[in-house]
Amino acid sequence: MKVIFILVAASLLVASGFLVAFLWAVRNGQYDDDYTPSVRILFDEDKVPENNIDIEQSDDDSLAESDNT
Amino acid sequence: MVDSKNMPCFHCGEACGTVPVIYDGKYFCCNGCKAVYQLLNQNNMQQYYTIMETPGVKFTPEHRPLKKSFSWLKNEELIEKLIDFKQDSIYRATFYIPAIHCSSCIWLLENLERLDDGISRSVVNFVKKEVTITWNNEKTTLQQIVQLLADLNYEPEITLEAMSRSGKRKENRRIIYQIGVAGFAFSNIMLLSLPDYLAHREGLELSFRNFFGWINLLLVLPVVIYSARDYYESAIGNLRKGVLNLDVPIAIGIITLFIQSIYEVSAAISPGYFDSLAGFVFFLLIGRWYQGRTYHALSFERDYKSYFPVAVTRLKGGNEESVLLKDIAKGDLLLIHNLELIPSDGILIDGEAIINYSFVTGESIPVSKRAGDEVYAGGRQTGGAIVIEIKEEVEQSKLTRLWNQRNDDHPKQGIVRMVDFVSRRFTLGLLLVALLTLIGWLLIDPGRAMIAFVSVLIVACPCALALTLPFTYGTTMQIFGRRGLFLRESMVVESLANIDVVVFDKTGTLTLADDRKVHWEGSPLTGTERQLIRSLCRNSVHPLSQAVTGYLTDSEVLPVINFRELSARGILGIVKDVEVRAGSSTWLEIPVDELINRNVSAVHIMFDGYYRGFFSIGNSYRTGLDLMIPHLKKMGPIHVISGDNDAERATLQHLLGRDTSLSFDMSPSDKLHYIRNLTKNGLKPLMIGDGLNDAGALKEAYAGISLADDVYHFSPASDAIIEAKSFNRLVDFLYLSKRALSIVRMSFFISITYNVIGLAFAIRGVLSPVIAAILMPLSSVTVVVFVTGMVHLVARRFVLK
Structure with missing residues (x-):
């Protein structure tokens, strides 16, 4: 039965991981807007024949993903 | 040819009328809409029109910028205030855009970089109607x-x-962190407590009990220290003020639970009450978060500042410069353009002023002023640009003083809420029972006195009680919101339930500001005559001209030459070689007809000097008003306070009944004092108004509802905003509020029953962690399910079908 100590410790470790993930998501602003991303994802990519394909890296301080190609 | 009359505008979907603007084979209702299409078309952005049909917003006279210059946005000090972030030449700012309403809006606003390559990124928050734009300056x-x-x-x-709004965001996140931490602790502690409960008979092996106990203690620490910390602060703050609110027994409960649990775990008596403690805090915080939810996109705190421009144009040494409102000094010359507000009291120096004071007084007819006349803050200039000399600084104008005066007085009568009343009784009762238990056991069996005393404090934690209000009022608020009444906070439900007198503003509230009843009096007009009149009247912004134009929509518009507008008299011009005059009877020198009802305004028409007849223009009342009156009277007497003259007295008296008291020519401060007097007489007035002139009264009233055609646009500060189209549901809203209050009473009864059951164990000193762990969540869940279910049931079956 000693294994239970290890299992409890492991489960708490995993659970803490989820807690940290949650806190990070809140801090990152993912809970600020629960509507717009659901619309944004449905926009079609444009067929603009331009060659400025610079995929923008989303900067770490603000919201969500960027979808401009 | 296509029948264009009912053709929807390709951009905004409004009917195009008889003279559509045709571009690129598409129909538009006006040039504004066409211009937007053109702009998007040139930039390959037609996708805007494929995501949603007719996604645009119609340009109304108020929006139509008339090539409004935003030159005041060059002001460095202002830019500093507006932006959120700046690094080298990269700037970021968040704009509040009330017009955001559909998916196409999101698409367009997130693709702004195609229209301006200085913009690197724009992100829309649909719920808050905000867009955050990053650009290279x-x-x-x-x-x-x-x-x-x-x-x-x-x-x-x-x-x-x-501009000062952006600071709020951080605070809202804190409660989410607290809930997250409490939820994490609650679920894990519950898991680790379970073995002990199940092994109750023979008792858990000691090494396990110790191990689980200490881990639980570790888990519960952040809950006690971080998640529950607002309750201690609130309890201490209230005790200092001598108030016994619900946070006092909550804080006592949390601390007692914690200490008792540490004792029981270290003595290896039981697994402790850690799961009850964490669950208790978790549920309370959820209730708190639910209660704190508001309509982010709406503003309930608008005062005169939000009506005023941020900056105005000042004339200095012959040059125009833009200056922040707060920097205006006495003696400055200001240039006020068409449709701009006069920011402070002053004297008209130059230009023909036609000033609409409806914002301030409710009086809908503009007044004309000549050079040398005084003009007051809050008036809106209609017509050409004028120059005024400022006599008072903005903070000193009459309008502003009205505002500040109210703040100096005690803001609102102390409203004793039901929860305050109940929680005082509850807390006192609880302390009494705890003491009696202690004394009782000291006499019978001193060894059990302490545990019984502590048990009472633990079990009486008013969790269910504290959840009742957030969930009842919060759910009610949601139901209201779906039907067009938006509350500032959920507690407003209780205010609405308790009102006992209803006070209405007239113009714009009982009557429709734009939609007026127009009748032509005289022999019927020919098609040509209609054209002539419409062509003339559409050039004027006077409400009566607008009403006539609206009445004759089906006529074609002809060019007008020599158009002139004579203030307070009328308009004239030459259309198709006919001189058309429209205006007052005195100006046109027509003997006043006895038959003309005093209740209506008249626009007389003259062609080439021959009198043709007149339009009678009456106010039209909101639909459903007459049906509501008998119901409203059951809740209390009705009063009407109007800034307008008493032309409509007879109509109103007829509509609202003899027992309604009507007051006219009320200034904004008259209205405020009217409400204050009602309050002094022990009444709880509900004020319903729409303009800035009602703002004082709205704040002073027990409950204030402001009415708005578009809730995202300007509405004065108030407890609630109602959509104009939901006005006829007002009675339903009030009924539902009253029902919500009785649901609260029932729920209080349920939760106190649970407390009594718990006390029955506690007083005998046999409360065990298992009983606490069952009773506490059970009572919370019962209460939440009961109140939300009941509110929905009542709303569906009785009130809002």
Whole structure:
């Protein structure tokens, strides 16, 4: 039965991981807007024949993903 | 040819009328809409029109910028205030845009970089109706961005009030962190407590009990220290003020639970009450979060500042410069353009002023002023630009003083809420029972006295009681919101339930400001005559001209030459070689007809000097008003206070009944004092108004509802905003509020029953962690399910079908 100590410790470790993930998501602003991303994802990519394909890296301080190609 | 009359505008979907603007084979209702289409078309952005049909917003006279210049946005000090972030030439700012309403809006506003390559990124928050734009200030400027948004008819609302709004966000997140931590602890502690409960008979092996106990203690620490910390602060703050609110027994409960649990775990008596403790805090915080939810996109705190422009144009040494409102000094010359507000009291120096004071007084007919006349803050100039000399600084104008005066007085009568009343009784009762238990056991069996005393404090934690209000009122608020009544906070439900007198403003509240009843009096007009009149009247912004224009929509518009508008008299011009005059009877020298009802305004028409007849224009009342009156009277007497003259007295008296008291020619401060007097007489007035002139009364009233055609646009500060189209549901809303109050009473009864059951164990000193762990969540869940279910049931079956 000693294994239970290890299992409890492991489960708490995993659970803490989820807690940290949650806190990070809140801090990152993912809970600020629960509507717009659901619309944004449905926009079609444009067929603009331009060659400025610079995929923008989303900067770490603000919201969500960027979808401009 | 296509029948264009009912053709929807390709951009905004409004009917195009008889003279559509045709571009690119598409029909538009006006040039504004066409211009937006053109702009998007040139930039390959037609996708805007494929996501949603007719996604645009119609340009109304108020939006129509008349090539409004945003030159005041060059002001460095202002830019500093508006932006959120700046690094080298990279700027970021968040704009509040009330016009955001559909998916196409999101698409367009997130693709702004195609229209202005200085913009690197724009992100929409649909719920808050905000867009955050990042740009390179070397390639574009704040002014250009705002201009672009305005050209697309997504003009951001830039007000002093909105500028100070961005600070709020952080605070809202804290409660989410607290809930997260409490939820994490609750679920894990529950898991680790379970073995002990199940092994109750023979008792858990000691090594396990110790191990689980200490881990639970570790888990519960952040809950006690971090998640529950607001309750201690609130309890201490209230005790200092001598108030016994619900946070006092909550804080006592949390601390007692914690200490008792540490004792029981270290003595290896039981697994402790850690799961009850964490669950208790978790549920309470959820209730708190639910209660704190508001309508982010709406503003309930608008004062005069949000009506005023942020900056105005000052004339200095012959040059125009833009200056922040707060920097205006006495003696400055200001240039006021068409449709701009006069920011402070002053004297008219130059230009023909036709000033609409409806914002301030409710009087809908503009007044004309000559050079040398005084003009007052809050008036809106209609017509050409005027120059005024400022006599008072903004903070000293009559309008502003009205505001500040109210703040100096005690703001609102102390409202004793039901929860305060109940929680005082509850807390006192609890302490009494705890003491009696202690004394009782000391006499019978001193060894059990302490445990019984502590048990009472633990079990009486008013968790269910504290959840009742957030969930009852919060659910009610949601139901209201879906049907067009938006509350500032959920507690307003209780205020609405308790009102016992209803006070209405007239203009714009009982009557429709734009939609007036127009009748032509005289022999029927021919088609040509209708054309002549419409062509003339559409050139004027006077409400009566607008009403006539609206009445004759089906006529074609002809060019007008020599158009002139004579203030307070009428308009004239030459259409198709006919001189057309429209105006008052005195101006046209027509003997006043006895038959003309005093209740209506008249616009007399003359062609080439021959009198043709007149339009009678009456106010039209909101639909459903007459049906509501008998119901409203059951809740209390009705009063009407109007800034207008008493032309409508007879009509109103007829509509509202003899027992309704009507007051006319009320200034904003008269209205405020009227409400204050009602309050002094022990009444709880509900004030319903729409203009800035009602703002004082709305704040002073027990409950204030402001009425708005578009809830995202300007509405004065109040407890609630009602959509104009939901006005006829007002009675339903009030009924539902009253029912919500009785649901609260029932729920209080349920939760106190649970407490009594718990006390029955506690007083005997046999409360065990298992009983606490069952009773506490059970009572919370019962209460939440009961109140939300009941509110929905009542709303569906009795009130809002």
